[in-house]
Amino acid sequence: QVQLVQSGAEVKKPGASVKVSCKTSGYTFISYGVNWVRQAPGQGLEWMGWVSTYNDDTNYAQKMQGRVSMTTDTSTRTVYMELRSLRSDDTAVYYCARDSRLYTNFPYSHYGMDVWGQGTTVTVSS
Amino acid sequence: DIVMTQSPLSLSVTPGEPASISCRSSQSVLQSNGDNYLDWYLQKPGQSPQLLIYLGSNRASGVPDRFSGSGSGTDFTLKINKVEAEDVGVYYCMQALQTYTFGQGTKLEIK
Numbered sequence: 001q002v003q004l005v006q007s008g009a010e011v012k013k014p015g016a017s018v019k020v021s022c023k024t025s026g027y028t029f030i031s032y033g034v035n036w037v038r039q040a041p042g043q044g045l046e047w048m049g050w051v052s053t054y055n056d057d058t059n060y061a062q063k064m065q066g067r068v069s070m071t072t073d074t075s076t077r078t079v080y081m082e083l084r085s086l087r088s089d090d091t092a093v094y095y096c097a098r099d100s101r102l103y104t105n106f107p108y109s110h111y112g113m114d115v116w117g118q119g120t121t122v123t124v125s126s
Numbered sequence: 127d128i129v130m131t132q133s134p135l136s137l138s139v140t141p142g143e144p145a146s147i148s149c150r151s152s153q154s155v156l157q158s159n160g161d162n163y164l165d166w167y168l169q170k171p172g173q174s175p176q177l178l179i180y181l182g183s184n185r186a187s188g189v190p191d192r193f194s195g196s197g198s199g200t201d202f203t204l205k206i207n208k209v210e211a212e213d214v215g216v217y218y219c220m221q222a223l224q225t226y227t228f229g230q231g232t233k234l235e236i237k
Contacts, residue, residue, distance in 0.1 A: 035226070037175075045167070045175060045218055047226040061225055062127060095174055101222075106157060110222045112165045112180030114187070119174055 002026035004034075004096050004117040011123045012086050019082040020120045022096035030054045033099045034079040035113055036070060038092040046092075051079060054102040086124045093119040128153050128221050132229035140237045145206040147232045149219035154199045163222040166195055166204045169231075170215040178217075179204065211236050 007021040022034060036048040049060035051070035058070050069082045079096060097113035129152040139145045155163045162182035169175040177186040179195035182202060192207045206213060214236055219229040 037228075044216075044231040045169070045220075045228045047220070047228060050226070059225060097175075105224075107159060110163055110165075110180070111184075112177040112186055112222075113167070113175075114177045114180075116174040116176070 002098070002115050004098060004115055006094075006096060006117040006120045009121040009123070011125065014087055014124055014126055016086050016124075017082060017084040018086060018122050019080055020094050020096075020122070022079045022081070022117050024077045024079070024098070027098075029074060029077045031100075031102075033101045034070075034072075035097045035099050036068075036081045037095045037097060037113075039095070039119075040089070040092040043092075048081070048094075050099060050101065052102050052104070053079065057104045059104050083122075086122075088124050091122065091124045093121050095119050127225060128155070128223065128227050130219055130221055130227050130229035132217075132219060132232050134232060135230060136233040136235070138235050138237050139206075139209045141211060142208050145209050145213075145234060147204045147217050147219075147234075149197075149202045149204070149229050151200045151202075151221050153223075155221045155223055156199045157223075162198055162202070164195075164197070164202050165220045165222060166193075167218045167220060168213075168215050169218065170212075173215075175218065209234070209236070 005023045033052045035050045071080045096117040098115040100111045101108045131150045164182045166179040167175040183195045216231040
């Protein structure tokens with residue numbers, strides 16, 4: 001079955017970096033892009049960005065520009081999200097989610113984020 | 127960025143009764159191909175979000191037919207025709223043009 005399995009919880013100090021992995025299985029890796037979405041405690045969902053597993057194109061939320069990088073490793077079917085210069089307000093659960101989108105610009109297909117990872121808790125605290 | 131505004135932010139529904147959630151975007155999400163790039167997600171307590179509706183009105187695989195999505199351009203609605211206890215959680219709309227954005231969420235509880 002289709003699965004996205006994320007790496008375990010992280011505790012980081014302010015100013016550090018974190019790299020979360022999302023290992024995929026059960027489908028053709030390069031046929032779907034991956035989004036990253038986060039949720040601060042008690043808050044709503046916040047889209048962070050998207051990466052194409054087909055050509056490594058990325059599209060980041062403006063708020064995240066300069067601090068986030070999303071990369072792929074086709075050999076291990078894994079997608080990574082690295083967030084740098086961590087602050088206390090980066091404390092959140094981070095989710096990866098599959099998306100049929102493969103290109104940055106229109107036209108691109110989008111059939112929703114249909115499969116999600118289990119979430120990775122990142123705590124930023126001194 | 128496109129701003130998504132949901133209403134109401136919470137609702138309490140008796141099982142078997144209908145429910146409706148509105149979502150408005152600050153810009154049209156209708157593309158030249160005729161598709162509205164608007165999804166609906168449900169996050170049940172303690173779980174990852176799950177896809178309900180994509181492209182405005184298409185039910186995702188495995189989603190019960192009591193859920194329906196409608197609307198075009200900037201105004202969209204999610205309807206549940208007979209709410210069940212398992213429908214509790216927070217519902218989010220999300221636009222999928224270039225940089226995606228979510229609405230604030232609507233919390234549904236059962237009376």
